[in-house]
Amino acid sequence: MENKNTDLKIKNLRKAFGKNKVLNGIDFELVEGERVVILGPSGSGKSTFLRCINWMEEPTSGEIYFDGVLLTEKNIRKMRRNMGMVFQHFNLINNLTVMENLTLAPVKLKLMKRDTAEKRAKELLRHIGLPNKANAYPASLSGGQKQRIAIIRAMMLSPEVLLFDEPTSALDPESIGDVLELIRELADRGMTIMIVTHEMSFAKEIATRIVFLDKGKIIEEGTPDEFFNHPKTPRVKEFLKKVL
Amino acid sequence: MGGFFDKVVELFSTPEYIDSLLHGFWLTIQISYFAILIGILLGTIIALIDTAKPSKWLVIPKFICRIYTTIIRGTPMALQLFIMFFIIFAIKGFPSIITAIIAFGLNSAAYTAEVIRGGILSVDIGQTEAGMALGLSRRTIFFKIVAPQAIKNIIPALGNEIITVIKETAIVSMVGMYDLNMAAKDIGSGQNMASYIVPMFVAALFYLVTIYLITFIVKQVEKSLRKSDLRAEE
Ligand SMILES: Nc1ncnc2c1ncn2[C@@H]1O[C@H](COP(=O)(O)OP(=O)(O)OP(=O)(O)O)[C@@H](O)[C@H]1O
Numbered sequence: 374m375e376n377k378n379t380d381l382k383i384k385n386l387r388k389a390f391g392k393n394k395v396l397n398g399i400d401f402e403l404v405e406g407e408r409v410v411i412l413g414p415s416g417s418g419k420s421t422f423l424r425c426i427n428w429m430e431e432p433t434s435g436e437i438y439f440d441g442v443l444l445t446e447k448n449i450r451k452m453r454r455n456m457g458m459v460f461q462h463f464n465l466i467n468n469l470t471v472m473e474n475l476t477l478a479p480v481k482l483k484l485m486k487r488d489t490a491e492k493r494a495k496e497l498l499r500h501i502g503l504p505n506k507a508n509a510y511p512a513s514l515s516g517g518q519k520q521r522i523a524i525i526r527a528m529m530l531s532p533e534v535l536l537f538d539e540p541t542s543a544l545d546p547e548s549i550g551d552v553l554e555l556i557r558e559l560a561d562r563g564m565t566i567m568i569v570t571h572e573m574s575f576a577k578e579i580a581t582r583i584v585f586l587d588k589g590k591i592i593e594e595g596t597p598d599e600f601f602n603h604p605k606t607p608r609v610k611e612f613l614k615k616v617l
Numbered sequence: 618m619g620g621f622f623d624k625v626v627e628l629f630s631t632p633e634y635i636d637s638l639l640h641g642f643w644l645t646i647q648i649s650y651f652a653i654l655i656g657i658l659l660g661t662i663i664a665l666i667d668t669a670k671p672s673k674w675l676v677i678p679k680f681i682c683r684i685y686t687t688i689i690r691g692t693p694m695a696l697q698l699f700i701m702f703f704i705i706f707a708i709k710g711f712p713s714i715i716t717a718i719i720a721f722g723l724n725s726a727a728y729t730a731e732v733i734r735g736g737i738l739s740v741d742i743g744q745t746e747a748g749m750a751l752g753l754s755r756r757t758i759f760f761k762i763v764a765p766q767a768i769k770n771i772i773p774a775l776g777n778e779i780i781t782v783i784k785e786t787a788i789v790s791m792v793g794m795y796d797l798n799m800a801a802k803d804i805g806s807g808q809n810m811a812s813y814i815v816p817m818f819v820a821a822l823f824y825l826v827t828i829y830l831i832t833f834i835v836k837q838v839e840k841s842l843r844k845s846d847l848r849a850e851e
């Protein structure tokens with residue numbers, strides 16, 4: 374590898390909800406430009422893993438370094454602007470227009486002046502083919518439109534990493550293509566990405582690395598070729614038999 | 618029925634009666650207004666404490682809020698009023714209107730707190746998470762995202778609470794205060810019209826019109842808040 378920065382370094386991450394131990398010691402590194410797809414059975418802790426990275430869930434123990442900085446309760450808010458998150462259910466803010474959804478954070482965080490933010494938002498809306506939706510409220514948009522707007526909302530802050538948790542699971546087949554197309558484009562432009570998805574062909578196509586979680590542990594990881602064509606563990610073999 | 622009509626004419630042509638009614642009505646309005654104000658202020662504080670993220674600083678305040686709403690909601694309003702009048706504010710010369718306002722205000726706060734709490738909790742957690750993921754502060758998330766959505770759910774129920782308070786204040790006549798209800802009783806008594814029916818109907822009409830007006834205003838506010846639910850044109 375060339376001289377690339379390590380965006381994320383995770384040491385022995387554990388998370389329990391009461392007695393339910395969901396993450397059981399995850400060690401993980403993410404290097405700039407990588408696109409990591411997280412796979413695993415339902416309940417294996419994929420969402421929890423992503424949500425611990427930006428402290429949507431506070432880790433029970435372990436360390437997460439972002440750009441070499443140890444994440445803590447105190448600095449997490451400032452650090453979050455560097456890691457965009459895209460949710461399964463889009464989570465556009467219902468009482469704000471599309472334009473307000475896009476500009477709220479950059480303006481509030483004083484990263485951009487309002488007119489700069491609006492200009493940027495308009496560019497991005499035009500780019501995803503929704504220039505006429507700036508003043509629409511989320512309730513008037515289709516799922517695919519909402520998700521693409523949620524993605525450019527995350528991009529408004531120019532994050533170093535984008536975290537996607539099943540971004541297409543709540544969409545109809547037609548919209549799935551549009552959203553995947555946008556993610557593919559971000560990937561082509563070198564965006565560092567972590568994504569949980571059930572779209573296996575997309576995972577194969579986009580991933581530089583596949584990580585497989587089972588019972589809150591990474592039990593196998595490798596390139597898409599290694600993972601899909603030469604799986605090592607019986608657990609992954611069994612999983613692939615089911616999903617492919 | 619002629620008698621009824623005569624009584625109506627009598628009531629409306631006797632300035633003292635009209636005066637008494639307006640006096641009573643004014644007291645009802647004053648008590649209701651300030652009680653509702655206290656209810657909303659205190660109720661908001663209670664609801665905010667109740668829905669705040671648990672922390673060691675909030676353990677005791679949260680506990681107090683729970684106890685408070687449990688007691689207020691678990692005992693009759695009339696009893697609370699009597700306790701205020703004859704025990705807590707049984708001070709000579711203490712203005713009874715203040716005692717009544719405090720009693721109704723404290724009562725309304727418990728109900729309003731539940732209304733506001735429900736409104737806040739009804740906002741999808743995903744809305745808060747979106748704000749967190751964008752690095753927004755708790756303050757911004759509350760004021761820009763959660764509160765505006767909660768208000769939509771709160772307004773209709775708050776309207777009901779306001780109406781309840783106005784009607785409930787009629788029990789102040791039980792501690793001898795001259796509100797609208799008392800005015801009607803007074804005008805109908807033996808020394809005056811010697812017939813309760815007309816003054817009672819007129820008092821009822823006063824309550825009805827006031828409450829109708831409030832219902833109307835609440836509906837208008839609801840409508841104007843609902844704009845983000847409507848399909849915006851392209
Ligand atoms: N906020 C929470 N409180 C309590 N338990 C939780 C919470 N979030 C997740 N869990 C539990 O953690 C476990 C893992 O959940 P998680 O959502 O991370 O799995 P997942 O791999 O994303 O599954 P799926 O593929 O179904 O999305 C589950 O047992 C779930 O019940």
Ligand SMILES: [Mg+2]
Nearest residue numbers: 419420421539
């Ligand atoms: Mg999940």
